[in-house]
Amino acid sequence: MAVMRSEKRPNTRMQMIDIARMAGVSVSTVSRALAGSDLVNDATRKKIVDLAKSLRFSANVGAQNLRRGQSQTIAVVLPKSNADQQPVSDPFFISLLGELADALTSRGYDMLLTRVNEDHIDDVEGLVVSGRALGIVVIGQWLHHYVLTGLAARGVPIAVWGATLPGSNYFTVGGDNRLGGKLATEHLIACGRRRIMFLGDTRLPEVALRFEGYRDALIGAGYLVNPGLTAAVPFEGKAARRSLEDLFDHTADFDALFACSDLIAMTANGLLNARGLRVPDDVCVVGYDDLSLASQVHPTLTSVRQPLAAAAQALVDAVLAAREGKAPALVVLETTLIQRESSQLAASGVNKPKVAARSAKSAKGTKGAKR
Amino acid sequence: MAVMRSEKRPNTRMQMIDIARMAGVSVSTVSRALAGSDLVNDATRKKIVDLAKSLRFSANVGAQNLRRGQSQTIAVVLPKSNADQQPVSDPFFISLLGELADALTSRGYDMLLTRVNEDHIDDVEGLVVSGRALGIVVIGQWLHHYVLTGLAARGVPIAVWGATLPGSNYFTVGGDNRLGGKLATEHLIACGRRRIMFLGDTRLPEVALRFEGYRDALIGAGYLVNPGLTAAVPFEGKAARRSLEDLFDHTADFDALFACSDLIAMTANGLLNARGLRVPDDVCVVGYDDLSLASQVHPTLTSVRQPLAAAAQALVDAVLAAREGKAPALVVLETTLIQRESSQLAASGVNKPKVAARSAKSAKGTKGAKR
DNA sequence: GTGAAAGCGCTAACAC
DNA sequence: GTGTTAGCGCTTTCAC
Numbered sequence: 001m002a003v004m005r006s007e008k009r010p011n012t013r014m015q016m017i018d019i020a021r022m023a024g025v026s027v028s029t030v031s032r033a034l035a036g037s038d039l040v041n042d043a044t045r046k047k048i049v050d051l052a053k054s055l056r057f058s059a060n061v062g063a064q065n066l067r068r069g070q071s072q073t074i075a076v077v078l079p080k081s082n083a084d085q086q087p088v089s090d091p092f093f094i095s096l097l098g099e100l101a102d103a104l105t106s107r108g109y110d111m112l113l114t115r116v117n118e119d120h121i122d123d124v125e126g127l128v129v130s131g132r133a134l135g136i137v138v139i140g141q142w143l144h145h146y147v148l149t150g151l152a153a154r155g156v157p158i159a160v161w162g163a164t165l166p167g168s169n170y171f172t173v174g175g176d177n178r179l180g181g182k183l184a185t186e187h188l189i190a191c192g193r194r195r196i197m198f199l200g201d202t203r204l205p206e207v208a209l210r211f212e213g214y215r216d217a218l219i220g221a222g223y224l225v226n227p228g229l230t231a232a233v234p235f236e237g238k239a240a241r242r243s244l245e246d247l248f249d250h251t252a253d254f255d256a257l258f259a260c261s262d263l264i265a266m267t268a269n270g271l272l273n274a275r276g277l278r279v280p281d282d283v284c285v286v287g288y289d290d291l292s293l294a295s296q297v298h299p300t301l302t303s304v305r306q307p308l309a310a311a312a313q314a315l316v317d318a319v320l321a322a323r324e325g326k327a328p329a330l331v332v333l334e335t336t337l338i339q340r341e342s343s344q345l346a347a348s349g350v351n352k353p354k355v356a357a358r359s360a361k362s363a364k365g366t367k368g369a370k371r
Numbered sequence: 372m373a374v375m376r377s378e379k380r381p382n383t384r385m386q387m388i389d390i391a392r393m394a395g396v397s398v399s400t401v402s403r404a405l406a407g408s409d410l411v412n413d414a415t416r417k418k419i420v421d422l423a424k425s426l427r428f429s430a431n432v433g434a435q436n437l438r439r440g441q442s443q444t445i446a447v448v449l450p451k452s453n454a455d456q457q458p459v460s461d462p463f464f465i466s467l468l469g470e471l472a473d474a475l476t477s478r479g480y481d482m483l484l485t486r487v488n489e490d491h492i493d494d495v496e497g498l499v500v501s502g503r504a505l506g507i508v509v510i511g512q513w514l515h516h517y518v519l520t521g522l523a524a525r526g527v528p529i530a531v532w533g534a535t536l537p538g539s540n541y542f543t544v545g546g547d548n549r550l551g552g553k554l555a556t557e558h559l560i561a562c563g564r565r566r567i568m569f570l571g572d573t574r575l576p577e578v579a580l581r582f583e584g585y586r587d588a589l590i591g592a593g594y595l596v597n598p599g600l601t602a603a604v605p606f607e608g609k610a611a612r613r614s615l616e617d618l619f620d621h622t623a624d625f626d627a628l629f630a631c632s633d634l635i636a637m638t639a640n641g642l643l644n645a646r647g648l649r650v651p652d653d654v655c656v657v658g659y660d661d662l663s664l665a666s667q668v669h670p671t672l673t674s675v676r677q678p679l680a681a682a683a684q685a686l687v688d689a690v691l692a693a694r695e696g697k698a699p700a701l702v703v704l705e706t707t708l709i710q711r712e713s714s715q716l717a718a719s720g721v722n723k724p725k726v727a728a729r730s731a732k733s734a735k736g737t738k739g740a741k742r
Numbered sequence: 743g744t745g746a747a748a749g750c751g752c753t754a755a756c757a758c
Numbered sequence: 759g760t761g762t763t764a765g766c767g768c769t770t771t772c773a774c
Contacts, residue, residue, distance in 0.1 A: 013500065015767060026745045031769060041743055056525070058501035062433045062442065063767035066750045071433065076484075078472070094465040101449070101486045110503065113447075113484045115472045129384070130429035131751090132481065154427070237663045263664070270669020292608045293634070297668075298641020386751060397761050402753060412759055434751035437766045502767090746773080757762075 014057050023048050034059060065131070073110040074319055075133035076100055077124055079140050080117040090235060092261070092289040092306075093139050096161065099312035100137065107316060121147050128156050135159070135319035152328065159318035161311065163205035164330040171318035171328050175306035176335040177206045181213025183337040184258045184286040184304050189221050191284050191345050193256035198230040199244075199268065200260030207260050210288070214258060229254060233264050241267050248275060255283060256343075262287035262294050262303055269301070269342065284343040299341035307333050385428050394419050405430060436502070444481040445690055446504035447471055448495055450511050451488040461606060463632070463660040463677075464510050467532065470683035471508065478687060492518050499527050506530070506690035523699065530689035532682065534576035535701040542689035542699050546677035547706040548577045552584025554708040555629045555657040555675050560592050562655050562716050564627035569601040570615075570639065571631025578631050581659070585629060600625060604635050612638050619646060626654060627714075633658035633665050633674055640672070640713065655714040670712035678704050 016034075020027045025044065033040045033048035040048075051057075065071045078093065097113070104111045112133050116124055127133045135157035138148065145168075151158050152170035159171040188196050198214050200207040215225050228251070233243045240263065248271055259265035265287030269279055279285050279299055287294060290305035314331045322328070387405075391398045396415065404411045404419035411419075422428075436442045449464065468484070475482045483504050487495055498504045506528035509519065516539075522529050523541035530542040559567050569585050571578040586596050599622070604614045611634065619642055630636035636658030640650055650656050650670055658665060661676035685702045693699070 013502070017767085027768080028746080028770080029744060032744085035769085039743065044743080056496060056500060058497040060437070060502040060767050062437045062502050063750090064769075066431075066433050066437055066752090067767080067769045069750065073483075078469070080473070091462055091465070094462070094468075097465075097468075097484075098449070098486065101484050102451070105486060111484045112444075113468075113472050113482045115469065115476060125427060126429040129427060131384070131431040131433050237667050241667050263667070266664075267667045267669075270667070274669050293637075296608050296612050296634070296638045296641070298638075298645050388751085398752075399754085399762080400760055403760085406753085410759065415759080431751050434766085435753075437768090438751080438753045440766065744774085746771105748769105748771085750768090752766085753764100755762105755764085758760085 013060075014055060016059065019048060019052055019055070019057055023051055031059075071131055071134050072108060073112050073133045074104055074135050074137060074316070075112040075114055075124075075127040076137045076139065078113070078115045080115045090261070091263070091291050091293070095291070095308050096139060096311060099308045100315060103309075103312040103316045109316070118144075118147075125151060125154070125156055135323045137161070137315050137319050152322075157319055157322035159315045159322055161315060163209055164332050165205060166330065168330075169328055171322050171331075173311055173314040173318055173331040174206065174333065175304075175311075176332050177209035178213040178216070180288065180304040180306075180335045180337075181210035181258070182217045183213070183335070184210075184288070184302075185214045185217035186221070187302070187337055187339065187343060188256040188258060188284055188286060189217060189223075191256070191280075191343055193284050194223060195226070195229060195254045196256040196258055197251075197254045198258050198260075199233040199247075199264050201232040201234055202230075203232070210260055233259070235261055235264070237263065237267075240264050241271070244268050244271055248272070257283060257285045259285065259287050262289045262291045262301060265301055265303070265342070266293070266297055269297070269299075279342050280344050286337075286343055290338050294338075295340065302340045302343040303338050305336050305338050310334070384431075385426060387430065390419060390423055390426070390428055394422055402430075442502055442505050443479060444483050444504045445475055445506050445508060445687070446483040446485055446495075446498045447508045447510065449484070449486045451486045461632070462634070462662050462664070466662070466679050467510060467682060470679045471686060474680075474683040474687045480687070489515070489518075496522060496525070496527055506694045508532070508686050508690050523693075528690055528693035530686045530693060532686060534580055535703050536576060537701065539701075540699055542693050542702075544682055544685040544689055544702040545577065545704065546675075546682075547703050548580035549584040549587070551659065551675040551677075551706045551708075552581035552629070553588045554584070554706070555581075555659070555673075556585045556588035557592070558673070558708055558710065558714060559627040559629060559655055559657060560588065560594070562627070562651075562714055564655050565594060566597070566600060566625045567627040567629055568622075568625045569629050569631075570604040570635055572603040572605055573601075574603070581631055604630070606632055606635070608634065608638075611635050612642070615639050615642055619643070628654060628656045630656065630658050633660045633662045633672060636672055636674070636713070637664070637668055640668070640670075650713050651715050657708075657714055661709050665709075666711065673711045673714040674709050676707050676709050681705070 016027045016030045020030045023030065025048070029040060029044065030048055033045040034052060076097065101111050112127065114127065124136060128136060138158055138160040140162060148158060148160060148170050149168070159173060162172060162174050163177060164172045164174045185196060198211055200210060202208045202211050218225050231243065231247050233240055244267055257265065257268055259268060265285050269285055272279055272283055277283050285301065287301050287303040290303040294301040294303045310333050314333065318331065387398045387401045391401045394401065396419070400411060400415065401419055404416040405423060447468065472482050483498065485498065495507060499507060509529055509531040511533060519529060519531060519541050520539070530544060533543060533545050534548060535543045535545045556567060569582055571581060573579045573582050589596050602614065602618050604611050615638055628636065628639055630639055636656050640656055643650055643654055648654050656672065658672050658674040661674040665672040665674045681704050685704065689702065
């Protein structure tokens with residue numbers, strides 16, 4: 001004999017009215033009690049809360065949202081690897097994703113993850129229009145700038161990870177790409193290198209800024225910028241490898257590499273190795289992103305670090321600010337160079353510091369000196 | 372002078388009633404038209420659809436779900452790196468995440484991403500109980516088995532990526548870990564290696580199965596299983612590196628490594644290199660997961676591949692089946708060995724095949740013969 | 743302190 | 759074909 005069910009609602013989940021009946025109160029009271037309202041008698045509240053807990057009851061969020069006229073969900077959209085652009089598999093984006101999940105959860109928001117390619121941009125707006133999400137975090141500026149501008153203009157709350165370019169009408173959070181490029185290049189110069197290759201596709205705004213930093217550093221040191229020493233290596237794995245192989249087959253006249261991602265740097269590392277070139281003795285290598293992998297490979301990889309947790313926090317702040325109609329802002333995050341083996345000063349016994357920070361106070365999370 | 376707003380609903384989003392008024396019909400008709408019902412006059416429907424499109428209108432999904440009594444969202448839960456267990460930053464999980472996003476999106480489901488640690492397991496059930504999600508995909512069996520069992524027993528639709536252990540009361544999808552371990556080890560034996568180290572923490576069910584495969588292969592070839600040749604290297608980066616350094620400092624008596632993740636394999640690679648050991652000449656190395664990185668590093672890494680896209684599809688199928696109350700099933704995915712440079716036959720000029728597949732028909736996506 | 747009642751935006755009988 | 763109506767599960771005045 002199966003358990004009897006209440007007459008009208010067979011087979012459905014538990015809801016407030018069930019709790020109400022069991023507690024001998026009305027739904028209003030249950031609602032209030034569960035919301036922690038102090039309008040409810042302490043004893044009553046405790047009874048209801050205990051009951052709900054023991055029954056593993058959780059109020060229907062959809063109904064709550066409908067009634068309250070708002071949602072507690074933020075959508076995060078990721079690029080769908082369309083071509084050779086930076087794909088979602090990029091570990092940097094992925095780590096950012098993880099941090100975003102934490103940042104959102106800890107603030108009580110749900111995270112809706114969506115991958116889109118440029119054909120389906122309309123769906124992104126639909127996420128907000130349909131009430132599924134209250135705002136959107138866009139990871140990567142692969143979408144043409146004008147699309148993001150359009151979304152923002154139509155009042156869709158968005159916050160974008162990418163190059164922080166002045167004059168945009170949407171919130172942007174990013175590292176200081178120009179500084180990052182500068183730090184990396186200055187470091188390589190300090191290592192005594194003069195023929196420093198720049199590896200990255202400057203069609204991407206962030207890469208373009210890193211190139212500017214590279215150029216600034218060279219010019220600042222009184223060197224020339226040699227166009228023969230730049231290569232538009234794509235971010236995506238196989239393409240990157242092919243591109244690098246081709247490059248190394250035709251160019252040998254460099255003593256350092258500045259790569260716009262750690263993946264590119266690591267791949268380059270391996271290829272140099274295969275060609276009998278030693279890192280860092282023959283070629284110093286600096287990457288970008290400071291993936292956790294950077295400290296695990298051999299040689300460990302010098303890299304430009306962007307603070308991920310701060311990035312996630314800033315993105316959440318930004319999308320919430322956007323939703324409140326605040327004026328769009330640019331958030332530029334601290335960007336530091338983490339020195340490791342791949343760019344040790346060749347033939348120098350000097351005990352080098354491990355971290356060259358933008359500001360003096362940035363030592364947190366890094367430990368000092370050894371070689 | 373601001374635009375006049377309709378009397379009763381100031382400042383709110385557009386909804387069906389607005390479309391209805393503009394089209395001169397009732398909301399029901401709008402609802403039907405937008406749902407593509409053929410109960411609506413073609414002309415009327417076209418008018419409504421066009422109107423909605425031009426106004427970028429999208430029906431409130433929360434209200435739809437509430438009315439329909441169901442949601443179109445599936446929650447994906449990821450481990451929160453609590454200790455030295457396989458963390459979310461693991462590129463394999465991440466790639467799986469991307470594939471899941473695609474699989475869900477293409478089937479019309481939204482994906483809710485949540486990270487949890489073991490203290491907050493109750494929240495996971497809340498996702499379903501509160502109607503936010505219709506089911507849960509769990510990535511990794513880091514949660515104690517009994518928790519998953521409890522969830523399933525209480526009727527929460529779950530599907531788990533991990534070791535496919537018979538007798539469980541929930542759906543499981545995973546690679547053939549035992550076969551993977553066997554393939555890797557047999558390959559190393561075929562490379563002429565006899566002192567093959569197993570690197571992985573067998574407390575994890577998946578790793579334990581890989582170890583069984585390793586043992587099977589050794590025994591099958593008539594070799595002994597040497598306990599001194601196994602090391603519980605953790606998955607997490609820094610800990611893995613430390614563990615490996617320690618290991619190599621004390622153990623030198625091996626000519627091959629079978630690592631339970633590509634990350635471990637790559638780190639080991641670098642450390643061996645630093646110690647003057649050549650891969651594959653002195654030590655052959657095989658990894659697990661076949662990350663895209665495996666084909667980019669130098670030397671390129673032989674690895675056991677698990678089909679990610681198929682995994683994502685299977686997980687979605689499974690969670691939907693669970694929701695329909697179907698009996699829990701185990702899905703074991705095809706597992707193949709991808710041969711690359713890190714395990715080339717030493718001192719042999721033979722042109723080796725690139726891929727050794729599990730079954731003859733598995734040539735899809737892999738080329739070449741076998742030996 | 744608690745209950746009754748209205749309604750969030752939508753869908754699905756049921757009428758016509 | 760289209761409109762009318764009654765809720766989906768919840769929150770929140772407004773009474774008492």
